[in-house]
Amino acid sequence: MSRKCDLTGVGSIKGSHIWRSGKAKKKGGIGTHITAITKRRFFPNLQRVKAVVDGEVRYIRVTAKAIKQGLVTKAPKRRWSKNQPATATATAPTPAATA
Numbered sequence: 001m002s003r004k005c006d007l008t009g010v011g012s013i014k015g016s017h018i019w020r021s022g023k024a025k026k027k028g029g030i031g032t033h034i035t036a037i038t039k040r041r042f043f044p045n046l047q048r049v050k051a052v053v054d055g056e057v058r059y060i061r062v063t064a065k066a067i068k069q070g071l072v073t074k075a076p077k078r079r080w081s082k083n084q085p086a087t088a089t090a091t092a093p094t095p096a097a098t099a
Contacts, residue, residue: 006060050075
């Protein structure tokens with residue numbers, strides 16, 4: 001499973017972790033110096049969300065930013081429990097059937 005947003009396509013970004021040593025000049029030192037640089041990656045804030053996609057309810061991995069922007073239509077809450085089956089809703093009779 002890739003670390004990529006299903007809606008926006010945002011993925012991980014390369015970067016580096018920089019170690020510095022020494023005292024800053026404005027604090028009375030001779031300045032800070034870089035002692036080591038290591039590669040690292042910045043990952044998107046992915047969340048697993050139950051959403052409506054193409055009329056179906058499914059789980060997708062999207063960034064928190066996409067959720068905040070309203071790009072995700074969340075699935076409706078389930079109103080029935082697992083122990084009892086879902087009941088069919090009664091429909092109103094049609095005018096042709098009553099006449």
